[in-house]
Amino acid sequence: MSVLIFIDIAEGNVKKASLEALTYGAKVAEQLGTTAEGVVLGTAKDDLSSLGKYGVKKIHHVNNPSLDHLDAQAYTKAIAEVAGKTGAKVIVFSNNVDGKSVAPRLSAKLKAGLVSGAVALPDTSNGFIVKKNVFSGKAFANIALNTDVKIIALNPNAYKTTAGDGTAEVVSTDIAVDAPKVKVTAVNKVSGEVPLTEAEIVVSAGRGMKGPENWGIVEDLAKALHAATACSRPVADAHWRPHNEHVGQTGTAIAPTLYIAIGISGAIQHLAGVNRSKVIVVINKDPEAPFFKAADYGIVGDAFEVVPKMTEAIKKIKG
Amino acid sequence: MKILVCISKTPDTTAKIAFTANNTKFDTNGVQWIINPYDEWYSLVRAIELKEADASIVIHLVTVGAADADPIIRKALALGGDEAIRVNADSHDSFYIASQIAEVAKQGGYDLIFTGKETIDYNGSSIGGMVAELLDMPYVSLATKFELGGTKATVTREIEGGEEVCEVNLPLVVSCQKGVAEQRIPNMRGIMAARTKPLKAVEPTSVDALTGIANFELPPAKAGVKLISPDNVEELVRLLKEEAKVI
Ligand SMILES: Cc1cc2nc3c(=O)[nH]c(=O)nc-3n(C[C@H](O)[C@H](O)[C@H](O)COP(=O)(O)OP(=O)(O)OC[C@H]3O[C@@H](n4cnc5c(N)ncnc54)[C@H](O)[C@@H]3O)c2cc1C
Ligand SMILES: Nc1ncnc2c1ncn2[C@@H]1O[C@H](COP(=O)(O)O)[C@@H](O)[C@H]1O
Numbered sequence: 129m130s131v132l133i134f135i136d137i138a139e140g141n142v143k144k145a146s147l148e149a150l151t152y153g154a155k156v157a158e159q160l161g162t163t164a165e166g167v168v169l170g171t172a173k174d175d176l177s178s179l180g181k182y183g184v185k186k187i188h189h190v191n192n193p194s195l196d197h198l199d200a201q202a203y204t205k206a207i208a209e210v211a212g213k214t215g216a217k218v219i220v221f222s223n224n225v226d227g228k229s230v231a232p233r234l235s236a237k238l239k240a241g242l243v244s245g246a247v248a249l250p251d252t253s254n255g256f257i258v259k260k261n262v263f264s265g266k267a268f269a270n271i272a273l274n275t276d277v278k279i280i281a282l283n284p285n286a287y288k289t290t291a292g293d294g295t296a297e298v299v300s301t302d303i304a305v306d307a308p309k310v311k312v313t314a315v316n317k318v319s320g321e322v323p324l325t326e327a328e329i330v331v332s333a334g335r336g337m338k339g340p341e342n343w344g345i346v347e348d349l350a351k352a353l354h355a356a357t358a359c360s361r362p363v364a365d366a367h368w369r370p371h372n373e374h375v376g377q378t379g380t381a382i383a384p385t386l387y388i389a390i391g392i393s394g395a396i397q398h399l400a401g402v403n404r405s406k407v408i409v410v411i412n413k414d415p416e417a418p419f420f421k422a423a424d425y426g427i428v429g430d431a432f433e434v435v436p437k438m439t440e441a442i443k444k445i446k447g
Numbered sequence: 448m449k450i451l452v453c454i455s456k457t458p459d460t461t462a463k464i465a466f467t468a469n470n471t472k473f474d475t476n477g478v479q480w481i482i483n484p485y486d487e488w489y490s491l492v493r494a495i496e497l498k499e500a501d502a503s504i505v506i507h508l509v510t511v512g513a514a515d516a517d518p519i520i521r522k523a524l525a526l527g528g529d530e531a532i533r534v535n536a537d538s539h540d541s542f543y544i545a546s547q548i549a550e551v552a553k554q555g556g557y558d559l560i561f562t563g564k565e566t567i568d569y570n571g572s573s574i575g576g577m578v579a580e581l582l583d584m585p586y587v588s589l590a591t592k593f594e595l596g597g598t599k600a601t602v603t604r605e606i607e608g609g610e611e612v613c614e615v616n617l618p619l620v621v622s623c624q625k626g627v628a629e630q631r632i633p634n635m636r637g638i639m640a641a642r643t644k645p646l647k648a649v650e651p652t653s654v655d656a657l658t659g660i661a662n663f664e665l666p667p668a669k670a671g672v673k674l675i676s677p678d679n680v681e682e683l684v685r686l687l688k689e690e691a692k693v694i
Contacts, residue, residue, distance in 0.1 A: 138607060200576060200586040225606055229588040232576030236542060241657035245570050257661050264567050266464045270661040309585040314612040323608030329694070353694060371626055372605065377460055377567055378484050378625055386693040397460050400567070407691045409683070410672070420672050425686060429677025437680040442694065445684060
């Protein structure tokens with residue numbers, strides 16, 4: 129028996145969301161009185177044994193370059209095989225891009241109940257119940273998993289990474305995988321940016337910015353905070369900003385620790401994508417803007433004056 | 448070429464979220480139901496566009512739901528699509544729903560199956576992957592662009608911090624999100640035509656659900672906003688650092 133955690137690699141490096149999944153999985157293993165093991169697919173540049181500091185004892189490394197790009201079918205097959213070998217009873221994913229693609233496949237393959245979007249450790253006092261987000265962050269559901277093998281896909285930023293001491297034993301595992309059916313022909317990274325779904329801090333702006341030429345002050349603030357940038361839907365629709373920055377019900381759903389909304393009114397569809405943020409700051413010149421009702425801190429004022437001041441104040445405290 | 452588009456029914460975004468029966472059931476009182484936006488705006492519209500470019504394409508819609516899903520599927524038919532299948536079952540277990548869709552897909556022999564990125568109520572983002580596994584087909588999730596060239600598809604998908612272009616041979620399952628197509632409004636002609644399009648109800652196959660909803664919870668209410676004067680932005684930064692401890 130074990131808890132198996134899927135460790136997600138991008139260009140050879142472990143993704144931040146995977147470190148959360150690792151910490152979470154190790155904790156689940158502790159709850160169940162068993163050990164946590166990890167599985168890595170494809171080429172890895174990072175030193176995998178160092179992942180032991182998040183509580184995993186062993187890393188199964190399927191070091192096969194045909195697994196360097198996500199192919200849900202091939203990944204599922206490889207993970208299922210490792211899960212079988214280790215007798216995994218709980219398999220943990222991050223509910224990120226790879227997790228959303230692979231965890232459901234694995235669930236169907238193993239007939240293992242899946243909770244996607246988990247936000248807390250399982251409650252094992254009476255069965256096995258995992259809390260997840262539903263209604264786009266407006267409620268939670270406690271999901272009972274009744275199957276022998278259980279799969280949990282943990283929402284990014286829902287569980288804090290903690291590192292201790294320890295190294296993991298890295299075992300190379302040979303698994304025959306078919307050539308991937310999904311052939312990646314181009315990767316377009318928005319370079320130098322913090323990926324939106326992984327960002328701890330997100331600086332977001334809306335139609336109150338008046339036009340794309342005014343985004344400099346938003347970007348400056350984001351830079352000072354090492355934050356990702358986001359926007360409201362009309363801003364993306366008008367091509368002021370790239371569509372991958374659009375957050376909300378129809379865009380990306382995020383849950384950073386800090387969300388700063390500048391010149392965004394706070395429509396319910398916008399809130400649906402951001403209301404899982406831990407702390408919300410709203411800067412809006414209209415005191416009646418609905419966003420203030422969802423905010424923790426607010427400034428009623430003109431973004432063009434407030435935002436540069438905020439950037440300066442942050443630079444000052446960061447030295 | 449046959450395309451299957453998965454359509455789900457969700458409460459309107461502005462619906463009040465409340466629960467009944469000791470917090471075990473979603474309170475549907477006064478709730479307006481809509482087509483899940485990802486299904487309506489992106490996957491369905493893209494399928495219609497493909498058909499507009501190649502009239503030989505046949506589009507079927509599938510929903511797993513009780514009879515109260517019929518108005519939703521009629522609305523989807525009004526946007527486009529040739530016929531619809533409703534599997535007469537009410538379940539929130541993704542595996543149960545996916546198994547029903549996979550069964551319909553086996554019967555129909557589709558080259559392409561579209562789902563939305565996720566339902567806005569239960570937020571599973573799971574059905575597409577499960578259907579693909581049950582049918583042993585490749586799966587591309589979170590597509591932002593979809594092009595067909597003969598029996599090959601070129602799909603752009605989201606990755607952390609960017610996008611990736613991939614090529615896959617059909618048959619294929621794709622989950623769609625923003626970028627794949629632009630929202631359309633049904634016109635009068637479509638609405639009239641939808642009335643006579645076939646909508647077939649079929650009984651579900653027997654499948655065991657893998658999960659169950661124990662109960663629901665509402666998040667604790669926010670304490671209320673703390674307002675800071677625009678002349679004192681430094682105070683906001685101090686609070687974020689010392690009180691909220693987020694920077
Ligand atoms: C089905 C559906 C789905 C949708 N999905 C999404 C979604 O996913 N994401 C999303 O964002 N929207 C979505 N919308 C749209 C949503 O309803 C709102 O229309 C949208 O969020 C408004 O964007 P905004 O706040 O940028 O613009 P506005 O509503 O125009 O608000 C601009 C705000 O800027 C303030 N402002 C103006 N000038 C200044 C200044 N100088 N300084 C400070 N503040 C200023 C104004 O007071 C105002 O509050 C959806 C709508 C529908 C119907
Ligand atoms: N009951 C259903 N009937 C048909 N399709 C569904 C149903 N539920 C979900 N889907 C499809 O699967 C997608 C993802 O749903 P989910 O995995 O539940 O988030 C939706 O966007 C729909 O395309």
